[in-house]
Amino acid sequence: MTSVETPVKRRQWWAWAVVVLVVVAAVAPLVQQWLTNPDDQRLVDLDVYRTGGQMLLEGRPVYDYFTPAPQLLPFTYPPIAAMLAAMLAEMSWGTAQWVWTAGIFLALAVAVGFSFRQVLGRRHAPWVFAFLVVACTYLMPIRDQVRFGQVDILLVALCLADCVARRPWWPRGFLIGLATAVKLTPGVFLIYLLVTRQWRTLFMASFVTALLTLLPFAVLPQDAVDFWFGALLDSERLGANAATTNQSMRGMLIRLYMPDALTSVIWLALVAVVGWYGFRGARNAYLAKEPLTAVALVGLMAVLLSPVAWIHHLAWVVVVLGAIVGDGRDPVRLRVAAGVWLYYVVPVPWWGVALKAADIPVVSPVLGKIVQNGFGLGALALVWLLVFWLPKRAARKLGSTRPPADTLEACPESRISDLRGPSPKRP
Secondary structure, eight states, rough: OOOHHHHHHHHHHHHHHHHHHHHHHHHHHHHHEEEEEEEESSSOOOOOOOHHHHHHHHOOOOGGGGGGGEEEEBBHHHHHHHHHHHHHHHHHHHHHHHHHHHHHHHHHHHHHHHHHHHTTSSSSSHHHHHHHHHHHHHHHHHHHHHHHSSSSHHHHHHHHHHHHSSSOOSSSTTTHHHHHHHHHHGHHHHHHHHHHHHHHHHHHHHHHHHHHHHHHHHHHHHHHHHHHTGGOGGGGGSOTTTTTTSHHHHHHHHTTTTTHHHHHHHHHHHHHHHHHHHHHHHHHHHTTTTHHHHHHHHHHHHHHSSOOOOOGGGGHHHHHHHHHHHSOHHHHHHHHHHHHHHHTTSHHHHHHHHHHHHTTHHHHHHHHHHHTTTTHHHHHHHHHIIIIHHHHHHHHOOOHSSHHHHHHSSHHHHHHHHHHOOOOOOO
């Protein structure tokens, strides 16, 4: 190592140490707000995970319990999740809160690192990374990760790492299989691997999913049967499907209060159309060597196509922002990314609820309903943006960087061949 390289690495080390302190200070108000909530309002989903693990350790039925009032929340995840949650049950409630919250930010850091890798490869990486982590922390879907103690950002990090890591030290597909076994919705990545013909990765992801799904039948047979033939089929266990926080396409349709049969028919038609459009776009992005865009699209499919998708499921917005920003050199893409970020920072759906409550004749019911569905409609718009607008913008930007015609005419013959490429063979 030369004498020049050593000071540079030392400066980088100190920079990253300072970055950690900056990020901790910036997110501290959010953490303090939710971890000092009244005990029965604090990290309620983490309480679900932990109590599920506790029921397993005590030999009690996992899917028969509810968390204490006023929440009364049941365990809604596959039995392998309860087995993993047993580690949380071994901790005290206070320790589990801090460990889980730290895990949320670690997973967010991983997601930001992969999503904005092109930007972070340039100068001032530590400071850019700190800015991006803090900015993403205050997205409403990420704030809700901390508020409820949710697992979604961890699933995002697992699937994203599996798809875009350049030289993974694990078998590619393993992390997707783990995420799918724990919370089912990442199963959309199995479809993505199928349509992109990543056969080896698909085999590994399917094998891990099947193994972790069948394992509980051997060690927790009754709980496995209770979930797959009972709890899984009851969507109301997840909460009121018509609630504002359900921003899936089905949730938006339910809030129109049409007959159930008509709602189901329209939803299935939309699932087919949006699914075809989104997975086709993901396949095209993969073939165009834009795996980040492909992952962002598949993540949005996990939200839109699911029967129930709460606001915190939209943690995929972090990946969407990374895909839009790209290498950070296009000011138009940066402005669009800033707009998307701002849109998902403010509580748009709750503005719709307030607008409906204002009871303004004509305007209030229609506009309020649209705004109430704002995050779900925004996700649909993001699918269009990633499939249609982003490739066109990238192609236009690429075209604008090509040498103009008069430059070609002014170049010597040898230089023209370098710029235009090899000449066609003549007979």
